[in-house]
Amino acid sequence: MNKKKIFNDPIYGFITIPSDLIFDIIEHPYFQRLRRIRQLGLTDLIYPGALHTRFHHALGAMHLMGLAMNTLKSKGHDISDKECEAAQIAILLHDIGHGPFSHVLEHTLLNNTSHEKISNLIISELNKEFKGALDLTEKIFKNTYPRKFLHQLVSSQLDIDRLDYLKRDCFFTGVSEGTIGADRIIKMLEIHKDQLVVEEKGIYSIENFLTARRLMYWQVYLHKTTVSAEKMMIQIVRRAKYLAQQGEKVFASEPLSIFLQNDIGYNDFVKNKKYLKAFLAMDDFDIWASIKSWAHHKDYILSTLCKSLLERKLFKIKLSGKNFDKKEIEILKKELYRKSPEKLLDLSYFLVTGTITNAAYVAQGDKINILMKNGNIVDVASASDLPNIKAISKIVKKHYLCWPKSLYLY
Secondary structure (H helix, E strand, C coil): CCCCCEEEECCCEEEECCCHHHHHHHHCHHHHHHHHCECCCCHHHCCCCCCCEHHHHHHHHHHHHHHHHHHHHHCCCCCCHHHHHHHHHHHHCCCCCCCCCCCCCCCCCCCCCCHHHHHHHHHHHHHHHCCCCCHHHHHHHCCCCCCHHHHHHHCCCCCHHHHHHHHHHHHHHCCHHHCCCHHHHHHCEEEECCEEEEEHHHHHHHHHHHHHHHHHHHHHHCCHHHHHHHHHHHHHHHHHHHHHHCCCCCCCCHHHHHHHHCCCCHHHHHHCHHHHHHHCCCCHHHHHHHHHHHCCCCCHHHHHHHHHHHCCCCCEEEEECCCCCHHHHHHHHHHHHHHCCCCCCCHHHCCEEEEEEECCCCCCCCCCEEECCCCCEEEHHHHCCCHHHHHHCCCEEEEEEEECCCCCCC
């Protein structure tokens, strides 16, 4: 069988699968599941074109990793074919642990378990299935391989993941402010003492990258209507879990039922493989099928939330740089309660508060380092002559308050 296949990608054009092993991984059901998980969750309710999937993103990231490997080798660095392949597999599988709607339900369906932890478990399972062929990939992914730059290309503040998702999300949402020069950034990559750095002449491309990332967060990832839709989805699943665990009959696919009836966390995945198997059988369609059914459920809270989301009657949302006044919240609670047809309504599902943060660049820990012409290594925030890079280094926090515009809808 010919495994040297080519994908036609809207961002990069033709993408070639570089090895038989990578072809077999892409063909695996665990990876094919990513076709059914949206990259941007519910963002298509705001930007209708945002329908691309984790599958698209993973292939694009694999392609960029190949370009990065070629760039570094062309600069005289000794990187073996096995290291190149392992790095490409690591970035290909970096999102394999995402569940339905990506980040939206990460801490609702699961009990305090990040997708990175699940990705680790899945890569380990795939490594067993491929009889140790992913040993080096596991080491790179877990940052236990001595050549640290390989892990930094997979996960850091200037990793291949971010280079692809900014270009891809910018393209599919139509938000041109997120445009970055990924090709130029890759050409400017260097290795210094086994650490990833950027040549000094690439500093303005990094500045553009950080600025674009900050803008994409406010305009796309943390767009207030996106936040509103996501909070509604979270309340829907939260209510369905509550009802299921109270013994109520709640329609769900077999794998989704497991996660509704149980509070499953990382240790449960480790102890019992059936939970990982069930997780890998779920995707966005499990949730949407259930929401369509729950819209007719006898529980007023669940049915109202589901009908509202299906018909895009989203929560009103208010953002503020400071905490909301408690009196304002109490007045809103009384108004919602007065309007509610169900006077025993649990308002925690309809009045949602919290915070969102935008950290385009964190100047502590894993920094983006610039290799100056004199050989010095300098953090990009210090090397840049633009004051906005220092400003971007500050984490911006906003408080949100969500509530339905009316409970008379149904």
